[in-house]
Each structure stands twice: as C-alpha cells, then as structure tokens.
Amino acid sequence: MANKELEAPIKLKLLITIVNRKKADFYTSVLEGYDVVSSEVLYGQGLASKQVLQYLGLAKTDKAVIVSVVKENKIKEIFAAYEDKYFKVKDSNGIAFTIPLSKMVGIKTFKFLTNVED
Numbered sequence: 761m762a763n764k765e766l767e768a769p770i771k772l773k774l775l776i777t778i779v780n781r782k783k784a785d786f787y788t789s790v791l792e793g794y795d796v797v798s799s800e801v802l803y804g805q806g807l808a809s810k811q812v813l814q815y816l817g818l819a820k821t822d823k824a825v826i827v828s829v830v831k832e833n834k835i836k837e838i839f840a841a842y843e844d845k846y847f848k849v850k851d852s853n854g855i856a857f858t859i860p861l862s863k864m865v866g867i868k869t870f871k872f873l874t875n876v877e878d
Contacts, residue, residue: 770831770832770876771831771832771833771860771861772829772830772831772832772860772861772873773829773830773831773832773835773858773859773860773861774827774828774829774830774858774859774860774861775791775796775826775827775828775829775830775835775838775856775857775858776825776826776827776856776857776858776859777825777826777828777842777854777855777856778823778824778825778826778854778855778856779823779824779826779853779854780822780823780824780853780854781803781822781823781824782822783824783854784801784803784824784826786845787824787826787842787845787854788801788826790838790841790842790845791826791828791830791838793841794830794834794837794838794841795831795834796828796829796830796834797829797873798828798829798873799826799827799828799829800826800827800828801824801825801826801827802824802825802826802827803822803823803824803825804822804823804824804825805822805823829861829873830858832860835858838856839856842856
C-alpha cells in the first residue's frame with residue numbers, strides 16, 4: 761500500500777500585511793470579521809534611506825507587520841475589504857500578500873487554526 765499524502769479539507773494561507781504602525785489596530789479590526797483565528801502584530805522600522813523617503817513623499821518608517829493565518833476562501837474578501845478601507849483612510853499605504861501553508865503537522869493545531877471544535 762502506497763503512502764498517500766493527506767489533503768486538508770480547509771486550505772490555509774499566511775497573510776502578511778505591512779502598514780504604518782499607527783494603522784495596525786485599524787487593519788487588525790478589519791481581519792476580525794473574516795474568521796481569522798491567529799493574528800500577531802510585529803513592530804519594526806523600514807530601511808529606506810532619507811533620499812528614497814523624500815522621493816516617495818514618505819516621512820516615517822515605523823511599520824507594523826501583521827501575520828495572520830487565514831482560510832484560503834476568505835482571502836479575496838479580505839483583500840477587497842483592505843482595498844475598500846485603503847481608499848477611505850487618510851495616509852493609508854501598505855502592502856499585503858499571502859504565502860500558502862501547504863504542510864502542517866498535528867491535527868489539533870490544524871483544528872485550532874481553522875476554528876474547528878472537537
């Protein structure tokens with residue numbers, strides 16, 4: 761009998777959102793409506809030189825990196841909500857992208873991340 765790879769019924773992605781630090785709470789509140797079980801905010805500072813910042817018209821480099829585990833079927837909705845909010849909020853700029861979570865060990869971890877109860 762061949763060892764077949766198991767496929768999870770719910771696919772997950774890692775959503776990385778990088779925004780100005782003062783907008784972190786705003787973007788995490790957007791995520792709350794999309795069944796995001798795990799989301800962490802990391803604070804950092806951008807590395808652009810003063811010349812690049814002046815050229816782009818940016819003043820501060822303090823950033824928040826929001827790392828979230830999201831169900832794949834929610835990604836389009838989240839990006840649409842980000843885009844909708846982005847154009848309505850003053851001084852809103854940032855970037856968001858996903859990374860597929862293709863391998864995971866542990867059924868309890870998977871159930872926690874997908875918000876499935878025993």
